[in-house]
Amino acid sequence: MKRTKLALNLAALIAAAISLSGCDTWRSAVNYIRSDSTSVCPDVSILANTAVIPVFDPHAGADPSNVVYTAQMTGLKSRCDYSKQHNQVDANVRLFVKVSRPSGGEATHYKVPYYIAVTSGGEIVDKQIHWLEFEFPQASANLQLEELVDSVLIPVAKEKKSYEYHLLIGFQLTQAQLDYNKKMGQYLP
Numbered sequence: 001m002k003r004t005k006l007a008l009n010l011a012a013l014i015a016a017a018i019s020l021s022g023c024d025t026w027r028s029a030v031n032y033i034r035s036d037s038t039s040v041c042p043d044v045s046i047l048a049n050t051a052v053i054p055v056f057d058p059h060a061g062a063d064p065s066n067v068v069y070t071a072q073m074t075g076l077k078s079r080c081d082y083s084k085q086h087n088q089v090d091a092n093v094r095l096f097v098k099v100s101r102p103s104g105g106e107a108t109h110y111k112v113p114y115y116i117a118v119t120s121g122g123e124i125v126d127k128q129i130h131w132l133e134f135e136f137p138q139a140s141a142n143l144q145l146e147e148l149v150d151s152v153l154i155p156v157a158k159e160k161k162s163y164e165y166h167l168l169i170g171f172q173l174t175q176a177q178l179d180y181n182k183k184m185g186q187y188l189p
Contacts, residue, residue, distance in 0.1 A: 041080040042118075042154065042165040044093055046073045050170025053112050054180050062176040064184070069101035071112055071132070076169065082162055089154040089162045093169065095147040099134060103141035110134060113172035114147075118154050120165045128152070129172055 051073045060066035075096040080089050093116065111133040118126040132147050156162050173181070 040082045040089070040162050041078070042089060042091065042163060042167055044076060044078040044091070044167040044169065046076060047168045047170040049178065049181060050115075050173055052181055053171035053173060054177055054184075055110070055112065056176070056180075062180045069099060069110065069136075071097055071099045071171065073114075073169065073171070074098050078167070087156045087158070089156060089165065091152045091154065091167060093149045093152065093167065095132075095145075095149070095169065097132060097145040097147060099136075099143040099145060101136065101141055104139055105136060105141075107138040107140075108136050110136070115168075115170060115172050116149060116152055117168045118152070118165055119168060120157075120160065125165070126154075 053071045054062075054067050055069050055071075056062050057066045057068055073095060077094045078091055080091040082089050095114075111131045113129055113131055116128050116130065117124050130147075130149060132145065134143055134145055136143065152167065154162070154165050156165070171177075
C-alpha cells in the first residue's frame with residue numbers, strides 16, 4: 001500500500017517535471033530570484049544632507065521667514081528581484097515623507113524633485129530624477145506621504161556582484177537649499 005502510494009506520487013512528480021521542462025516560463029522563473037537578502041540586494045540609504053528640502057517663496061530670499069513648506073524624508077523600505085538570466089537587479093523603494101507648512105494656508109498642490117542614484121565603488125553609475133506630488137487641504141499644516149518607486153533597474157557588470165551596488169536617495173536641492181540646510185543644521189543626526 002505504502003509502496004504503491006509512493007510510486008504514484010513519484011510518477012506524478014516526474015510527469016510534472018517533464019511537462020515543465022519544455023516550458024520557457026518555467027526556465028525564466030528558475031533564472032529569476034525574489035530576494036530581500038543583503039547578499040543579493042543593494043543597500044538603500046537616504047543621503048542625510050539631502051533628506052530635507054526647504055521650499056522658499058520664489059519672490060524672497062533663502063531665509064527661515066520665507067519658507068513656504070518643508071519636506072523631510074523620514075524612512076524607506078526596499079525590495080529587489082535579481083535576474084540571473086539578465087544579470088540585473090530590479091529594486092523598488094517605498095519612501096516615507098513628512099511635509100509641513102505654517103497652519104492656516106490655502107488648499108494647494110506642490111511637487112518637489114528627488115533623486116535615486118546608483119553607486120558602486122564610490123562612483124555614480126546612474127541617477128534618476130523623480131517628482132513627489134502632493135496637495136495640502138485648506139488650513140492643513142502637516143502631511144504624511146508614501147511614495148513608491150516601482151522599478152530601478154541596475155545592470156550588474158560582469159566583474160561585480162549585485163550587492164556591490166548602492167542606492168542613495170534624497171531631494172534634488174539647489175545650492176541655496178543646501179546652504180540653508182547646512183546653516184540650520186538640518187542634516188545633523
